[in-house]
Amino acid sequence: MSDGFDPASLRYDAQGLVAAVAQQHDTGEVLMLAWMNRDAVAETLRTGRACYFSRSRNRLWRKGETSGQVQELVELRVDCDADAVLLLVNQTGVACHTGRRSCFFTAVRDGRAVEIAAPERDPNELYGG
Amino acid sequence: MSDGFDPASLRYDAQGLVAAVAQQHDTGEVLMLAWMNRDAVAETLRTGRACYFSRSRNRLWRKGETSGQVQELVELRVDCDADAVLLLVNQTGVACHTGRRSCFFTAVRDGRAVEIAAPERDPNELYGG
Numbered sequence: 001m002s003d004g005f006d007p008a009s010l011r012y013d014a015q016g017l018v019a020a021v022a023q024q025h026d027t028g029e030v031l032m033l034a035w036m037n038r039d040a041v042a043e044t045l046r047t048g049r050a051c052y053f054s055r056s057r058n059r060l061w062r063k064g065e066t067s068g069q070v071q072e073l074v075e076l077r078v079d080c081d082a083d084a085v086l087l088l089v090n091q092t093g094v095a096c097h098t099g100r101r102s103c104f105f106t107a108v109r110d111g112r113a114v115e116i117a118a119p120e121r122d123p124n125e126l127y128g129g
Numbered sequence: 130m131s132d133g134f135d136p137a138s139l140r141y142d143a144q145g146l147v148a149a150v151a152q153q154h155d156t157g158e159v160l161m162l163a164w165m166n167r168d169a170v171a172e173t174l175r176t177g178r179a180c181y182f183s184r185s186r187n188r189l190w191r192k193g194e195t196s197g198q199v200q201e202l203v204e205l206r207v208d209c210d211a212d213a214v215l216l217l218v219n220q221t222g223v224a225c226h227t228g229r230r231s232c233f234f235t236a237v238r239d240g241r242a243v244e245i246a247a248p249e250r251d252p253n254e255l256y257g258g
Contacts, residue, residue: 005242019148019162028157033148033213045237078242079232080225084162086233096209103208104215108174113134113207 007041011083017053018083022095025074025088031095032103034061036085041076048073050087067126069093099123136170140212146182147212151224154203154217160224161232163190165214170205177202179216196255198222228252 010018017035024031034052036044040060043051050071054061064070071089078085096103099119107116139147146164153160163181165173169189172180179200183190193199200218207214225232228248236245 005237005240021150021159021162023157023159028152030150030152030159030215033150033208045240076237077233077245078235078237079162080227080229080234081232084232086159098209100209103210103213104206105209106207108134108205108207111134111174116206 005045007038007045009082010038010041010078010085011081012038013083015055017055018085020052020085020087022050022071022087022089022091024091026090029102030104031071031089031091031101034063041085044073044087045076050089064092066128067093067097069095069126071095094119094121094126097123097127099126134174136167136174138211139167139170139207139214140210141167142212144184146184147214149179149181149214149216151179151200151216151218151220153220155219158231159233160200160218160220160230163192170214173202173216174205179218193221195257196222196226198224198255200224223248223250223255226252226256228255 012018016037020034020036022031037053040051040053050063052061070092074088076087094101099121100117105117107114141147145166149163149165151160166182169180169182179192181190199221203217205214205216223230228250229246234246236243
């Protein structure tokens with residue numbers, strides 16, 4: 001099956017958003033979870049770089065625009081009920097604003113929260129602290 | 130760093146939910162995206178099986194309770210701002226209600242929506258159609 005894809009066809013929530021999971025395309029590492037509105041989906045597909053919607057700043061968030069830690073899009077996938085997308089990307093440097101490769105660096109082990117990854121970059125260097 | 134983990138410590142949204150990504154622990158395949166409330170997080174950790182919160186049914190959703198397609202928890206991880214979790218799981222059979230292994234079976238390629246995986250199981254058989 002093959003149909004023309006229209007970003008408007010996704011099932012956006014009341015805030016106009018879908019959840020977006022970014023995964024490093026070759027290693028399978030889940031890098032982050034963010035949000036996209038229709039314009040973010042359209043821009044990501046058009047430019048080949050991940051663009052999200054920042055709920056805190058209430059505007060498009062071109063990933064890496066400040067930090068340089070961009071995500072080149074390899075493929076965008078849509079889930080069965082069209083309210084979530086999976087971005088297979090090639091992450092430059094680190095995805096997390098803490099300087100870690102992935103935002104999911106806290107694991108629950110034996111009932112305790114354990115930090116399983118250390119920063120690879122200094123956030124002050126990424127964001128000009 | 131190691132601290133006791135309290136499910137109440139996550140940053141739930143106005144509906145009391147966090148986004149939850151399920152990933153097959155050994156292959157890295159992203160299986161699905163769902164939602165968890167505090168009770169779902171607590172039950173998942175206590176039982177070692179993925180339990181979500183169904184927004185459509187407005188109740189806890191013990192994954193596989195009808196279909197038998199359960200997810201054994203390998204590890205739960207929390208993201209940097211504590212409003213999303215990653216479940217590393219061992220998926221029995223298929224994650225998607227369509228009978229496919231992953232819910233993310235539609236890819237956007239050359240501007241078109243392409244189905245990249247076929248059902249491995251008959252949904253009628255899983256849900257008693």
